[in-house]
Amino acid sequence: MSYPFLKGHGTENDFVVLPDADGTVHGDLSEERVRALCDRRSGIGGDGVLRAVREGDGWFMDYRNADGSVSEMCGNGIRVFARYLHEREGEAFPMNIRTRAGVKVLDRSGEEFTADMGRPEVLGETEVSVMGRSWPALHVSMGNPHAVAYVDNLAEPGPLLEPPEHDDSIYPEGVNVEFVVRRGERHVAMRVHERGSGETRSCGTGACAVAVATALADDAPRGTTYRVDVPGGTLHVVWTEDDRVLMTGPALLVAEGVTDL
Numbered sequence: 001m002s003y004p005f006l007k008g009h010g011t012e013n014d015f016v017v018l019p020d021a022d023g024t025v026h027g028d029l030s031e032e033r034v035r036a037l038c039d040r041r042s043g044i045g046g047d048g049v050l051r052a053v054r055e056g057d058g059w060f061m062d063y064r065n066a067d068g069s070v071s072e073m074c075g076n077g078i079r080v081f082a083r084y085l086h087e088r089e090g091e092a093f094p095m096n097i098r099t100r101a102g103v104k105v106l107d108r109s110g111e112e113f114t115a116d117m118g119r120p121e122v123l124g125e126t127e128v129s130v131m132g133r134s135w136p137a138l139h140v141s142m143g144n145p146h147a148v149a150y151v152d153n154l155a156e157p158g159p160l161l162e163p164p165e166h167d168d169s170i171y172p173e174g175v176n177v178e179f180v181v182r183r184g185e186r187h188v189a190m191r192v193h194e195r196g197s198g199e200t201r202s203c204g205t206g207a208c209a210v211a212v213a214t215a216l217a218d219d220a221p222r223g224t225t226y227r228v229d230v231p232g233g234t235l236h237v238v239w240t241e242d243d244r245v246l247m248t249g250p251a252l253l254v255a256e257g258v259t260d261l
């Protein structure tokens with residue numbers, strides 16, 4: 001079966017977009033097909049797949065990690081998804097997008113896209129480990145699970161070839177782990193190991209979790225904007241007075257074609 005795809009990224013967190021308005025192209029998208037599409041040697045390559053399905057008068061973002069697993073939410077992906085809906089499906093900004101973590105509102109200013117990621121949940125202290133070395137971490141949910149750990153320098157955890165060890169009773173479905181350093185006032189940098197995708201160049205929900213954890217550590221007033229540098233670029237995140245997290249960053253569509261993977 002041949003079907004259309006697009007390729008896009010946000011701060012180099014890259015995705016294969018699958019148009020599937022009426023759900024008939026992919027129906028039940030298999031893990032095998034997601035893995036084949038995301039394979040960087042034999043496929044198109046990506047950290048995940050964004051399947052665009054029409055639902056009522058709107059759209060549902062069916063997000064899958066590169067290993068085929070499902071996640072509730074993807075912050076970089078939803079900006080790419082919004083750009084796709086605007087440029088290829090004629091949707092206007094601001095737009096509502098349904099996800100497994102609820103409806104998100106997307107808006108655009110020039111080449112920057114802002115996602116209202118909703119209310120964060122701060123769920124307590126935990127610990128993560130890599131190669132026998134451990135760090136305290138804060139458990140933050142952005143709809144999907146995160147552990148935010150501060151390190152002295154970003155090289156400290158070494159190569160993140162395997163998922164960092166974590167408390168399975170806290171994260172029964174696995175966790176996205178962010179390692180963070182401070183760069184200046186209201187400015188941090190992070191690396192991430194993503195559940196289901198490995199170490200990636202960026203994670204939007206991860207940047208939101210990091211901004212929330214850092215705002216709490218700084219006792220910063222709500223409405224303070226944090227700059228979050230990731231290996232693939234920069235995101236800006238603000239935790240508002242009415243308890244919503246707004247994330248702003250780029251979103252690009254870089255290719256399209258037809259595949260039978």
Ligand SMILES: N[C@@H](CCC[C@H](N)C(=O)O)C(=O)O
Pocket residue numbers: 013047048065070071072073074075076077144145176194195196197202203204205206
């Ligand atoms: N890259 C994403 C997060 C994708 C989902 C994550 N790997 C998970 O399993 O929760 C982002 O930009 O937020």
